Structures are given as structure tokens and as C-alpha cells.
Amino acid sequence: MIKVAIVGGSGYTGGELIRLLSGHSKVEISAVTSRRYKDTPIHKIHPHLRGLELNFSDLKPESIDADVVFTATPHGASMKMVPELLEVGSKVVDLSGDYRFRDFSVYEKWYGLDHTAPLNAVYGLPEIYREKIKKSDLIANPGCFPTGGILATLPLSKEKIVDRVVIDSKTGVSGGGIKPSKSFHFPNISDNINPYKITTHRHTAEIQQELTEFHEVKVSFTPHLVPVIRGILTTSHSFRLDDELNINGEELNKIYKKEYSNEPFVKVLEVGEIPRLSSVRGSNYAHIGGFEIDETGRIVVISAIDNLVKGASGQAIQNMNLIAGFKENESINHFGLHP
Amino acid sequence: MIKVAIVGGSGYTGGELIRLLSGHSKVEISAVTSRRYKDTPIHKIHPHLRGLELNFSDLKPESIDADVVFTATPHGASMKMVPELLEVGSKVVDLSGDYRFRDFSVYEKWYGLDHTAPLNAVYGLPEIYREKIKKSDLIANPGCFPTGGILATLPLSKEKIVDRVVIDSKTGVSGGGIKPSKSFHFPNISDNINPYKITTHRHTAEIQQELTEFHEVKVSFTPHLVPVIRGILTTSHSFRLDDELNINGEELNKIYKKEYSNEPFVKVLEVGEIPRLSSVRGSNYAHIGGFEIDETGRIVVISAIDNLVKGASGQAIQNMNLIAGFKENESINHFGLHP
């Protein structure tokens, strides 16, 4: 039994952390902070959590008593808090973008912020960095699009099969957060498909960092907002620039199966099988399918995740399980909500 | 640890039983039957259950080895199977309508079928029949609309406050089952609200049976199919025919809070608070709110449930927990999936 705290608990990822941690058999939630909602019962903001006897608090970092702290704070806010949390002895899983880049100048370029507290962190994608995560005090929890995009494409880069990838992602609206805006106004989303930041989304740099760790790959990325609440469906189109691709779908599938054979949360489908968002809705699983190659030598691989779970809070708890020495899927191995 | 089996596991309620039972810490699933999909891995039909190593079987009732059997079979099919299951010593939670009526002639009238195997059963709404359920071998699991409608209106009938109720329900499409049809064709449902069987739905009789158990009430019911996957939102409009209603919202609210004070799955909101489908999505909770009275003396109470969980498979497991002597909310007390 460990103590955990959530800093910034009034948003969607905060709510999701509370939902999942309240059902976790080996943790006790010691605090959920929110300056704005101090002393408010949590279910007033997260109506599904009615029955949970817990109020938001306004604790300062140094007053938080927790073995692991989740910082579900905006980009730029985390870096102001993380050093202090580490200092008082907590381990930190940070859900912002502040510690995701090994080269802080990349962060500064894409986020337009000076980084005032650079620290050593591990990129919290257990499928790549499991062993490092176990030993780290500071985990940079991956972005939602990078989780889907990297898992869908990683084996192709590792095996040096492709050198160009176009990642076309379709995301549920919860990825945009709990705050209303014109972009998330129901009549603007429903019956529409809205591409945005079509060449300039920050997650491009994060996908690039991880995919090029293994092999030189040109990474392009375009996200689309779709009339879905939860989930990211990623279509990864990739190929060789010289077009000499000597592989078929069955071989591709074998490579993915091998890569992910011991992964508790990655399910590799058969050639031609297509993953579904509903299969992973509310769960920490990633399903990966497709594995087809067309006449021009383009490979199509598709991944499905829940952006709030494997793409955020579930993965954060997966990281916590690793840090704490629990079973990696402890209390987060329930299936998705289909239909 | 008990053994459970599911007869008729290829539909939505079957899938939901497997999903919930596979995460139940005190049961082992001994069989899931489906004639059509014999030997097929369950995840081929229920894609979210990938990872569960279990195939459909084609066992006959007499060969099923289980302490409790869930019959997720169509109306008319259950009555052919239940006697045999009881005979070989299993207890049965039947999800069809076959055993829901204390007066079998009501069943025969509304279902248009001869009942060939009438047996003593208990109506499986624990909020009314908890003690009887614990001692019974055969539980008739309530219909989805009746669960929402009865919970929203029961205290008004019990306390003889109203004698006329109009139940206007809005249901997600999963209530119609896994089989495609014109009625559930996406372009016919999306951006539409479709009332159906506006005065003739079978669940009318079930709601009537339970609400009039306590007091003479005229019950009217109209269901609407709405562009939602899961959930039933029930608007219960009720009043006295003589219009002399001497009660206010706060008093109403107090009556509901008292009625449901010890219920593990019913949450009574405050006056004016409105329950949300997303608060109970995927969960066994019922949220009840509203409690307003207008100038004409009409009372409005609103309930929200997940039709596949509290309205079907979750409630069935709640009944199983009672039969088996487990804690009533054992392994089914997780919160809803909001957003």
C-alpha cells in the first residue's frame, strides 16, 4: 500500500486518475489538489465519482504526503512544481510535456517556453523504457498522440524497414480538455471532422524523438478532431523513399508480434484485422492492426488507444506500478467498454 | 470462489456479463455458450475481450457445471432451459422476460406466447426484493426500462403521493441488441430521436406490476431510441388525478433519500440536480435527481442507468452476489466512465 497524490485534479486526466486509482487495490489517495475547487467534493466536478468521499484540497507541493505524485498540470506549470516534489522525497509522474524531451532546446522550440528547471527524466513509455522507468524518480508521461503513433510505427523504425512515415491521427474531443471553447462546441464537432495544426502540432517532435532513436525516419503528423468522446485512432502510412520494400504483411505482423510479445497492454491483431476504439474505451490497452502493403510500397498500420487512459492517466498508473514494484498491470487490466 | 456459466453469450448482454465476470474476484467462468459460434474465441465476437483465453461452447443445459447460470437468451427460449438448469442443481438468473410476471397471464398477453414452464421466481430488483432474492433459486432479472422507471417512481407510489405517472424514457441503441436492422442503421439513428411502440411496449406491464404493488397508479410508458450507445434516461412525470398535491421538492428529496439510504447502487442527488448518463456509463449505479414540482402539480423525477449494466448484466451479477452470499457490490462497484 502506497500513498499517492494528484496535483491538478479538476480536468479530465485528473478525473481519470481518480477514477482508476480509487479502484486500485494497492494505493491510497492522500490528496487531490485544485486551487479553484478547494474544499469542493470531487463529485461536483466529476459527477461519475459520486460516492467517493473526498474533497479537493489546496496543498502546496511541500505539504503533500505521497510516495508518488501525479502532476496533471499544464505545460509550464509542472516545471515549477516538480523540483520541490522530488526534494521532499516523492517520486513524480508528470503528465505535462515539460520533461518529455531529452534535448530541452527541442522543448523550448515547440512549446515556446524557457525551461526553468531541466532535470533528468525518463520518457514513460514502458514498451521502450521499462527498465529505466523502474529506477527513475521522475517519469515524463508520454503525450496521447505519441503513444498511439509510436506504438504503431516503432517496429518499422527499429527494423529499419521504412524511412518516411505520415501519421494521420483521429482523436476524441476529451483530448482537448474539460474547458468549453468554440472548437469543442457540440454543433461544430458533431457531424464534422476537423483537422487542426495540420503541420505544426507539438506532438510531432515527440514522435520524431522516439522513432528516430533507432533509425533515421522523416516523420510527418496531422491530427483530426472527430465526433468521438474518447480514443485515438492512428493511421500510420510509411514507406521507403527509394521504394524498394521487400516484405509482406505476414512478415510485418510477425515483427510486431515479436516486438510486443511480452507487453501486458499491447495486443497485436492479425493481418487485415482493424482495431476499434470501442475495444479499448476506458482501458489501458493498445490494439494494433492492419499490416497491409499497397502496390506503391506503402505500409499501413493502425493503432487504437483511449487517449485518457493509455494516452494519459492509465499509462501514468502503469508507470507508477513499475516504480512501486507492483505487477505492471495491477488494478488496471480491465477490458474496454464495447459497445 | 463459485463457478458461473453464461447461456447465450454472443449478444451485448452476454458480452457485458463476460466483461464484468472476468474481473470478478470470486467467480470463475466455466462456460459461455453459443450454438452459432461454437469453438470460436470470444474476442472474435466481442473485440474488447481480446486477451481473454476462452472459446464459446455448445453445451446442453444438463452438461453445464456451474453454481449460478445466467440465461441471456431470448424471450421464449429461457423457459425451455430454466427447468433443466434448476434440476441439475444450478441457480439461475434469467435475463429474459419469461419469469418477470407474478401473473403468467400478463406475460402471455404482452409477449404473445404460451408459457410452457411456469415456476416460482423472484423479481430481481434488489431495491425491492433483496431478502427474497437471497433465498431464491430463480431470479427474473428486470428489464432495462423497468429498472430505470421503477427506481425513479417507486417512492411516490409507496408513499401514495401520486396516482398517475407518465414515464418517458430515452434509451441508447445497445438496448436493441447486436443484430443490425433498419431501425439501428447509423443514418437512421444519428441526429434523430425515434419514439417506438409508443403505447404498446412490453415493459409497460412490468413497470405497472411493480408500481401498483404498493398503491393504485395508472402507468403510461413511451420509449425513445436516441443517438447514444449506452444508457437510459427516464423522465418520470407524475401527479394526483385530483391535483391536490401537498408536498415540495425538499420533502420529496427526503423521501427518496430515506428510501434508498442503504442502497449500494442508488445515488439520490439534490433537488434540481440532474443525473447524467455518462456518470453511470459502464457502471451498476443508478443516479436519481430532479425532484421538482411545477405549477400544475406535476412532479418530475429523473433517473439515469446504463441499460447493459444496472439495466441488465450488472444487476444480474448484483443478484448473483446476493444469492452467493457475497458482498452485494463485490467486484461491480467501479464508477462510471465520464466523459
Add this chain to the structure above:
Amino acid sequence: MIKVAIVGGSGYTGGELIRLLSGHSKVEISAVTSRRYKDTPIHKIHPHLRGLELNFSDLKPESIDADVVFTATPHGASMKMVPELLEVGSKVVDLSGDYRFRDFSVYEKWYGLDHTAPLNAVYGLPEIYREKIKKSDLIANPGCFPTGGILATLPLSKEKIVDRVVIDSKTGVSGGGIKPSKSFHFPNISDNINPYKITTHRHTAEIQQELTEFHEVKVSFTPHLVPVIRGILTTSHSFRLDDELNINGEELNKIYKKEYSNEPFVKVLEVGEIPRLSSVRGSNYAHIGGFEIDETGRIVVISAIDNLVKGASGQAIQNMNLIAGFKENESINHFGLHP
């Protein structure tokens, strides 16, 4: 050819007026005002109107040159403008609630505002007041819910068949306007059904005013926000308080067919036929169906309209056609957009 102007053109009803008027063969749009968007091309706010060469202006009422002015302004703002518009000789179709009540004290009670400019106006429901509309200078265009609720119930009141009606309406989100808010945030609407103002919605008084013009009827009304962009589906439940109802569905149907036999925009379906939102989407038609009676003597009649067209801008143009002496359905008789 007449000149028309729209005051307050940046919202959804404004956009809909422009869309419909730009395709009207007998009008010319002389001005569309918006203080906020002065000089902005209209398609920057209403992206579907790209190709229309027209900018918002910031004209004062006295400078508007138009035979008919549509005031698509908020409640309370219209009364400040209408007198001046009438003075300079324009006829006015007001889309706010300011002139809908024959008894201004009812307005003041339900809207919580002092009425500073009471004037004679005609309630712009042509199905009741056609002849008066033709002769009037000021038309109070009906609310969206009242249009659907009155058309569904009027014949029952006129013929003194019922004396109690519960109107349970389901509205698309566009009825809430173009401005984002928590209530219209996609994750709060999608996969949800949200009742609101369950006993206190202002449109109650408007429905009451018109239905009781003919016969004493107790009117109750509850609206629900549904995951639909356009459309109001109204379920009208009605009965006699003494329960002695001596009529059947076919007779009911005949009464409705007679009542609406010459109406260009009301289509009466057969007994048991259910109207669909998609049948009237984008069109000025109202479809009315149901006409069933249950064992308790409750009558169910259902209407479908597009809240932005027959429920607002289309009906406003229908009124304009009447005022201007055009054919009543001139240029607004296109069919709905199904699927």
C-alpha cells in the same frame, strides 16, 4: 421584390435567415447587422455562406432601408429597437420572446424583465393566426418548443378532447445558440441526454397561452438537450383528468388531418407512423404522427420540426411571405435533408 434586413446576424438564427433569404427569389438582403463583426465578410462567421458577397454592417435601426426587418436579437434587446423600426416604416418579424405574450405581465414574470415598449403584435404561428398576420406590422415569431408543442396538441385542445397535457421535448443543441459553454461542450452532450429547466422553462408559458386560448388545459413542459445538431422531437402526452376519453386513433387522426388540411407546411402522418427529425432537417415542414391511445386513456402525438427553420428562421420567412403578399411557401418549400 422587397428589401429585407436582419438585425443581429451573427448567431445561428441569423445565419439561417441569411441562408434561406439568399435563395429567396423575391427578396434582396439590404443589410445584416452585427456590432461585433462590423465589416467582416459574413462567411467568416457562417462558413457555409462562402460565395455570398456580403459583409456585416453596424447600421442603427433608423438607417436600415428595408420593407421587412428580422430582429434576431436577444430577449430584452428587441423591445429597444422594434418601436424605432416600425416608426421608419419597416414591418418587423421579431424572433425574440419580447412580443409573444398578449398579457405583458406574463412576459415580465417568466422573463424577469420590465417590458419598456409594449405594442400590439400578432403571434406568428400561421396555423392559428394567418389572417391577422397578413394585416400586421409586428409579428412575434414563436419559440421553437412552442411551435413543436402547439402544433402537436392544438387540435386536442380546440376539440376539447383533453384537459391535461405533458409535453416532453427533445431538442438539438443548435437551439442553445452559437456561444460555447459547459452545457454545450461536446463531451457533455455526446452520448448523453440532458434534461434542463425541467419545470421552469419560459416556453411553458407560451405553450400555455396558445393551448388555453381554446379550452382549459393544464400544460406541463420539460425540455431535454439531445446529441443532435438540429431538430425538436416533441412527445405530447395528454388525457382527460376524469379519464373518460371516448375516441380512437383513427378518429384522432381524422381530426388532425382536417385541422391541417390546407396547411402548406404541416404534414399529418397516418396512425402509428412516427415523424423523423431527418425528414424535416433544414426544411420548414412540421411532421405530426403517433395518434395512439393507451389503456389508461393517454393520447400520444409526436411532432418533428427543425428548431432553426420552422422553429425560428423559416417560420419568420413564412410570416414575411404572408406580410408581403407572396405565396406562403415562396422559396422555402424545399424538402428536408434525409439521411
Add this chain to the structure above:
Amino acid sequence: MIKVAIVGGSGYTGGELIRLLSGHSKVEISAVTSRRYKDTPIHKIHPHLRGLELNFSDLKPESIDADVVFTATPHGASMKMVPELLEVGSKVVDLSGDYRFRDFSVYEKWYGLDHTAPLNAVYGLPEIYREKIKKSDLIANPGCFPTGGILATLPLSKEKIVDRVVIDSKTGVSGGGIKPSKSFHFPNISDNINPYKITTHRHTAEIQQELTEFHEVKVSFTPHLVPVIRGILTTSHSFRLDDELNINGEELNKIYKKEYSNEPFVKVLEVGEIPRLSSVRGSNYAHIGGFEIDETGRIVVISAIDNLVKGASGQAIQNMNLIAGFKENESINHFGLHP
């Protein structure tokens, strides 16, 4: 005034032809055929067309009296009918795939059918073949995905700017037709994004045929079914294989504006502006936007069309207008239905 007939009028494209033609000021519908629904009023199948006094007929091709016949028949069925229709003197706009390929062996390969009646036809995309269309008796109306994909990419091919394009399209469900199936079952579509035929869709060949008419381009195509009724949003990702792209967004935009400057139905947005499905819903317009280039040299251009209008029936009428010598946008120039 010309006479037109629709062969195969019971599907979505048939319904859309009737909807649009019934509002066309220069045509009279002489017949709508459907073997299955012979003598049935059209509104029984297309409920939005209530008020149109017209029944389905079962006329043979030789008995159809029409200047222009629209064949909204399945692939393989058109080729059996078109020769006869031409023989009796009608001009034909065929909405199937039967006449879209200049090389019939391509048709036979992708459609898996022998072509039994090859004839000279013009590919009915007026933006390329306007002059030929005017003089032709047989127009092969383009597929929905090709319309969106070609319009988004054509100038890049014509100007030899790119030699590799990945077309990632998102289509509304109405594109799948009126017939229910598992793929279009509401719970399988809602809250999901479903890629399908990810490397093998027939429209690939059609896009390839037209884009490579001007320049050698490798074309890849993947469609996705999205929870939308109408509309195709196409994301066209393109680049040079040698990566030496010497152009910026403004220049790209200029090329598109020049290419489409005289097109009545193509609207070119500004750099960075994103087209919306709702802007073209129900209309014959195509909106094209994006025009951004990322650091890897990938160009992103996005198009939005209504799959049933510009992607099918509206374009068919545009072609009819050309054949008949009417104004090209006669009676089909209404704006889209936003919101």
C-alpha cells in the same frame, strides 16, 4: 424544360436525386424506377419527400421517356441497361463505376467483373472534362472519394509539384448505402473511427487514373468510416520522392486559386483555413483548404464535400445541366446546412 428519369430510385443517391430534381426549375421527373417498390409512394422509402406526389414505377429501359436518365444502379447492373437507354435516344448519367475507366481492363481488375458493354464515356468531373461532357451522351459520374481526392490534389499533379500522394479520407456512413449491415450498426459506428479496405479500395484506381493523366504520381488511398451521416473530409498528404520541394504555402494557394478560379462549385480557402463538412452539407460545393508544408517537405491540402451531393447526385445534376445547356449551377447552387 426537359424530362428526366431515375433508374434505381430507392437508395440514398436515388433519394438525393429526387430531392434535388424536385426543386429544379427546368426539369420534370417522368419516372423513378424501383422493381422492389413498384407503385409505392416515394415518401414511404424517403420520408423527407412527403408531399411529393409520385410513386415508384417498374419501367423497362426502352419504355422510359426522358431526355436524360440517371442510372443509380449497382456496379455491373448499369452496363446491362445503358446501351438500351442510349439506343432509345436518352442521354445517360451513370452513377455506378461501370464507365469510369478509360481502360476497361482496369475496371475488370478492380471490380472483378467482365465488362459486357464497353462504350465511350466521359468522366464526369466538370473541373477537368467540362467541354467533353457538354458533347457527350454518356457521362460516368465520379465516385465520392475520387471527387474529394482529385479536387484536393489535381493542381499538384498538373503542376508536377509532387510525385507521391497519400490520400487519407474520412467518410460519412451514408456513403455505404441504405441497407443495414454490421458495419453500419449504430453501436459499431458511433464513438468509433473505422478504417476499411485500407489498401484495396476500388476508388484508388479511379484517383490514380485522373491524377496520373497529367504527371507520374504514386497514389495511395485509405478510407475511414466516421460517425457522421454525410460528408467526406479528405486529407491529401503529398511530397516529392527526392524531397526537393521549392514552394511555400502562399504559392500553393495561388496555384489552387488560379486552377479553380472559374469553377462554380469549388471554393478555395486561404492558407491555414480548414474546410468543414458542415459548410457543404447538403450542397454541391467543394471547399479546399490547408496549403501547409511541414519541415519534411510534406504538403497538406484538405477538401470537404457532401458525398451524396458533389460526391454523387449533385454532381450528376451538374453534369445534366451541362449536357442540357443550362447554366452549370442551375437550381443546385444553394448553400450548405451549417450548423
